[in-house]
Amino acid sequence: MSEATVSRVFNDVGPMKEQTRLRVLQAAKALNYHPNAIAQSFARRRSGNLGVVLPYVPKVHIFSTYYFSEVLSGIGEQVKASGYDMLLKFRVPGEESDHSDIFRSQKVDACVILGATDTPSERAELKKLEDGGFPFCLINQHMSGERFHEVDADHEGGSYRAVRYLLDLGYRDIAFLSGSPEFSNSGDRLRGYMQAMREAGLLPADAKAPGDLPVHLYYEGNYSRTSGMKTASAMHPHLNRIEAVFASNDRMAIGLMQGLREYGHVPGRDYAIVGYDDSEAARVTDPPLTSVAVPFYEMGQLAAERVLRRVGGGNETDGASESFRLRLDTKLVVRQSCCILR
Amino acid sequence: MSEATVSRVFNDVGPMKEQTRLRVLQAAKALNYHPNAIAQSFARRRSGNLGVVLPYVPKVHIFSTYYFSEVLSGIGEQVKASGYDMLLKFRVPGEESDHSDIFRSQKVDACVILGATDTPSERAELKKLEDGGFPFCLINQHMSGERFHEVDADHEGGSYRAVRYLLDLGYRDIAFLSGSPEFSNSGDRLRGYMQAMREAGLLPADAKAPGDLPVHLYYEGNYSRTSGMKTASAMHPHLNRIEAVFASNDRMAIGLMQGLREYGHVPGRDYAIVGYDDSEAARVTDPPLTSVAVPFYEMGQLAAERVLRRVGGGNETDGASESFRLRLDTKLVVRQSCCILR
DNA sequence: AAAAATAATGTGCGCGCGTTCATTATTTCA
DNA sequence: TGAAATAATGAACGCGCGCACATTATTTTT
Incomplete structure (x- = not known):
């Protein structure tokens, strides 16, 4: 019983007498032998x-x-x-x-x-x-x-549909709360939002950058709940001109709802809001948060x-x-x- | 420049001429050499x-x-x-x-x-x-x-204080929603609950097992939200004899609140509830959930x-x-x- | 300036496995 | 029954590094 045989048994390679196989397995158990994963990785040049x-x-x-x-x-x-x-x-x-x-x-x-x-x-x-x-x-x-x-x-499509949903409900003044711009999917959401708004005639046909948006409709956070909450104070002065908000994730949406509530603005009553991610939290907020589910x-x-x-x-x-x-x-x-x- | 020297440079061991050190580092860069972590693990017999x-x-x-x-x-x-x-x-x-x-x-x-x-x-x-x-x-x-x-x-202490809090608020009929019993900390919570209840004279002095509790006060889930929701139907017939619930985690508490709401029972109005874990979700439920924070x-x-x-x-x-x-x-x-x- | 002490580097081995190639046991076919 | 084919096993090597020890440069001491 050479070590090569043992190796073959454990890796199940090559032809092999069943009897030898069993002898090896038995001896391994008796000796409490276990292959060393590091050595295996080393020899195979693959870490697993x-x-x-x-x-x-x-x-x-x-x-x-x-x-x-x-x-x-x-x-x-x-x-x-x-x-x-x-x-x-x-x-x-x-x-x-x-x-x-x-x-x-x-x-x-x-x-x-x-x-x-x-x-x-x-x-x-x-x-x-x-x-x-x-x-x-x-x-x-x-x-x-x-x-x-x-x-x-498809964040662009998801955002587009979310905003379309708000538009179909009759809202016109829909603000967008963006996440950190260094992620490509933040831009995706912005594009989806803007496309829907353009199609509804609420933005000029050539509007494509955040700068092309009225300031009272564009806000930027960093996907944290805190940043959503902070946005509330920036949004507050414009609330008379905002009917709905599309937030780039649920955490910010929740933070924003909490922040706006402190100004007496109640979500689902004073303004509509849609989140993004469809996280567990969206199910338990008050009111439960409409959101875009991502797999x-x-x-x-x-x-x-x-x-x-x-x-x-x-x-x-x-x-x-x-x-x-x-x-x-x-x-x-x-x-x-x-x-x-x- | 032997390989031992290289090894010494990279591991920063032994005395070493600064000049050699730099030569090695430079050569390493030129050759795009990087130590192989697997081989290191193998030789050191430690995986990191x-x-x-x-x-x-x-x-x-x-x-x-x-x-x-x-x-x-x-x-x-x-x-x-x-x-x-x-x-x-x-x-x-x-x-x-x-x-x-x-x-x-x-x-x-x-x-x-x-x-x-x-x-x-x-x-x-x-x-x-x-x-x-x-x-x-x-x-x-x-x-x-x-x-x-x-x-x-200290789950026992945490649970004790949670139940004491309910007792101090004046509640007497406090139900306990347990998690899966195979975890020791489920038992801890039960003990905390029972101690508080015993001290308040609401349980016999020798009550210590779940079986010693009135059936309408003891429920068992598995820490999932779903199990909390299912508990609602079991609890429903007894609701007239339940003033408060102490749930073994927030997920079950939230599920229970959702389930009971379907029977028209509103948490914080028709009954009091305390959760456990102080998860993020506890902050966003309606009403926000009193809970035991664990580090x-x-x-x-x-x-x-x-x-x-x-x-x-x-x-x-x-x-x-x-x-x-x-x-x-x-x-x-x-x-x-x-x-x-x- | 030689000896001793120390600093700096090189040599060689083994870690435990997979793998290739050589060797031996077994079967098949003429 | 012998040769050829095939199945089963063994022997030896190398993966890339750390490490113990041997060797060689450089100081320090007398």
Whole structure:
């Protein structure tokens, strides 16, 4: 019984006498032998880990945001199914080049990048990764002009439908609360909003930048509840000219509702509001928040699946034919935050 | 320039001519050399990973629960600070013995176990881990009789104070909605509840098991919102004899409120309710939910810190003197779900 | 200036596995 | 029954690093 035989038994390769197989297994149990995963990784030159790069989010506990937690759940599910482990990499504020490291150090075979931002340095980083042939996938972020693997959702369409919904309800003065502009999907939402407003004749046909909007209709937060709450004071003086608000996520919508309530403005009575994400919180606010549902969980699954598929074969012809960008549908979930009776 | 010198430069060990150091660094850059983390792990026989064992939770996306997401955030923070990486291990329904594997396979140097349950097989597993000298720490679960490292919170005290708060408000008929009994902290909450009720003379002095409670005061869910909602129908017939409810977590409290609302019972008007966890959701319900705050984030940090400290030296005398169980304080956060005016 | 002490670098081995190739046992076919 | 084909196993090497020890440069001391 040589060590090669043992290796073959545990990896189930090559022809093998059943009797030998059993003898090895039995001896392994008797000796309490367990293959050393590190040595395996070393010999195979493959770690068996999927890396997940998490952005640095100041103040907030990152797992506690609906978006990240759902995406991670989806990734986790897929990783489990593929027999991989999931290695979390927390980005630290200063460093830029940290994702290259986890690849070069071979600690992961592939990786999913969350919360990437469209800055020149990050684009450059990602390009280096691509040139190095490292399989990675962005979630919820599009880098225009690149052919990075990306899984995102149709935020433009989702926003368009949300605003159309408000318009169809008869509202005209609809304000938009944007999130941080460094994420491509913030721009998507803005575009959806503006298209709907243009189509309704509420904006000039050539309006496309935030600057083209009347100031009382455009607000900017950073996706945190606090930023939504702060927006209340900026919005307050204009409230007589605002009938409805479309907020770029539920957290900001909730913060805004809380903030405006302090000025005596009650959502669903004094103004209509639509959120985005369809998080759990949207179900329990007062009134329950109409919101745009995004299949974050599925996005995580898909991203993990697609990126892990590229690990094994790494077949180049296959990779080239495969579409590099997936965009999932969003859906408006109507609740009671918009039903002002007039 | 031998390879040993390179190793010394990258590990910053031994005396070293500054000039050589720079030459090595420069050459490394020129050759685009990066140390291979797997080979390092292999040679050092240390992975640099902290394992986190996640329970299998059917149906629910695990990261989306406040408890897990906060604990994970805390662990993540500490792991980052210690220069470790975080390896997530999802438990699969069938297998029992999976945590031993991640240790034996050497993929992690230490590990934090979430959602452990007090079953004979799991106790046995954990004992094996301890015998093997693997550093691990349980969070929010106490195994009585063992000296496992544990970080939990004073759920008994928290529950006691919550119920006392209701009693002080004048409520007498206070129902208890328990979570899954296989977690020690479910029992903790029950004990806190019963002690408060006994002290108020509302239960016999020898009442200690759920069976000793009047049936209309005891309900059992599984910490999910759905289970809270289902409880509503069981509670409904007894509502005339229930003034207040203490629920074992916010999710169940919220589900219960939603369920009871369908019977026309409005929380904060027709009955008082206190939740547990002080999750984000408690802030946005109608009415905002009074709840018991638990420092989950800090618990995660502490567990990671304590367990990683044991990796390096592994000093046995040190380990023996060190307390094996930490219990953090909880705090009642009063909101508006209990202010029935009479 | 030689000896001793110390600093700086090089040599060689082993960590535990997968893998290739050589070797031996077993079957098939003429 | 012997040769050829095939199945089953063993022997040896290398993955890339850390580390113990040997060796060589540089100081310090006498």
